[in-house]
Amino acid sequence: MKSFIIALFVVGAFCSMHEQLMRDLYAQWKQTHNKAYMSDTENDYRFTVFKRNYLDILQSNAQGDNAKLGLNKFADLTSEEFGAKYTGYYPKPTNAIVKTFDHSKLPASVNWVTAGAVTPVKNQGDCGSCWAFSSTGSLEGLYFINNTNLVSFSEQNFVDCVTEDDGCDGGEMTDALTYSAQNGIETEADYPYTGEDGTCTFDSSIAYHPNDGYYAVTIKSEQDLLAAIVGQPISIGVEADQLAFQFYTSGVIKSGCGDAVDHGVLAVGYTTVDGTQAYYVKNSWGADWGDNGFLYISTNPKPNEGNGVCGILSGPVYPYKN
Numbered sequence: 001m002k003s004f005i006i007a008l009f010v011v012g013a014f015c016s017m018h019e020q021l022m023r024d025l026y027a028q029w030k031q032t033h034n035k036a037y038m039s040d041t042e043n044d045y046r047f048t049v050f051k052r053n054y055l056d057i058l059q060s061n062a063q064g065d066n067a068k069l070g071l072n073k074f075a076d077l078t079s080e081e082f083g084a085k086y087t088g089y090y091p092k093p094t095n096a097i098v099k100t101f102d103h104s105k106l107p108a109s110v111n112w113v114t115a116g117a118v119t120p121v122k123n124q125g126d127c128g129s130c131w132a133f134s135s136t137g138s139l140e141g142l143y144f145i146n147n148t149n150l151v152s153f154s155e156q157n158f159v160d161c162v163t164e165d166d167g168c169d170g171g172e173m174t175d176a177l178t179y180s181a182q183n184g185i186e187t188e189a190d191y192p193y194t195g196e197d198g199t200c201t202f203d204s205s206i207a208y209h210p211n212d213g214y215y216a217v218t219i220k221s222e223q224d225l226l227a228a229i230v231g232q233p234i235s236i237g238v239e240a241d242q243l244a245f246q247f248y249t250s251g252v253i254k255s256g257c258g259d260a261v262d263h264g265v266l267a268v269g270y271t272t273v274d275g276t277q278a279y280y281v282k283n284s285w286g287a288d289w290g291d292n293g294f295l296y297i298s299t300n301p302k303p304n305e306g307n308g309v310c311g312i313l314s315g316p317v318y319p320y321k322n
Contacts, residue, residue, distance in 0.1 A: 083241025088128025
């Protein structure tokens with residue numbers, strides 16, 4: 001993958017608009033990602049989208065002040081198509097208790113992945129179930145912290161059984177965390193992911209009970225979010241239907257996305273990358289996306305009227321166990 005991304009920048013540097021080179025690049029990309037289309041008309045349309053995305057990627061990378069982008073598996077999708085297929089978070093007003101944090105002595109960095117509290121990157125596919133993946137991630141982290149045992153919980157359990165939400169058509173982390181507090185949740189092994197809406201087959205006799213409820217983090221407060229992350233992985237919402245997210249490969253996202261949050265992800269730490277403090281975020285688009293399935297988002301609270309880069313400060317929540 002990395003060699004392919006390097007190759008595309010070489011092509012861009014020498015001849016970004018030559019039609020035959022573009023078609024050769026497109027053919028190589030299709031082979032790399034096992035892409036095939038039903039008709040020549042569809043193929044030609046996807047080539048047009050691919051070429052537009054490629055030029056946008058080159059333009060973004062040429063600016064040099066944001067994350068690096070590349071032609072990944074989503075390069076044949078418009079931003080509208082991408083958002084419709086691979087997001088699925090619909091935030092609702094919440095009456096959750098907002099906890100206060102002591103952020104006077106924050107450590108320089110936190111990484112719950114290396115601490116053992118984060119399961120391997122998962123893949124929601126083209127089901128809009130990001131909200132379920134964000135929720136299982138925060139529950140997995142809490143359960144590990146309380147039991148020193150990492151258990152992969154079932155997103156499909158949420159997709160099928162959280163009746164307040166719409167499964168693959170979208171949902172909310174607070175609904176999922178409320179469901180697990182009231183009912184428990186099965187493991188991934190017992191209730192495997194299908195990526196489709198299904199009938200609820202929840203078995204309470206084998207369910208885990210990782211949480212008793214959830215708290216909210218103060219909105220528009222990067223200091224409180226950082227302090228919350230010190231305690232455990234945090235479910236967050238971001239706007240992901242943008243170029244900076246769709247084609248992210250490395251570096252820190254500092255701009256290029258708004259705060260119309262549409263995607264649930266998991267904050268699993270923070271650190272400083274090339275002089276920029278950034279949240280370390282686990283996504284649910286597979287390990288072949290981004291930085292092995294992860295990304296960095298700047299902790300700068302100023303963009304989007306205080307909602308932070310990509311709206312990351314607009315509604316973080318996390319489960320608790322009494």
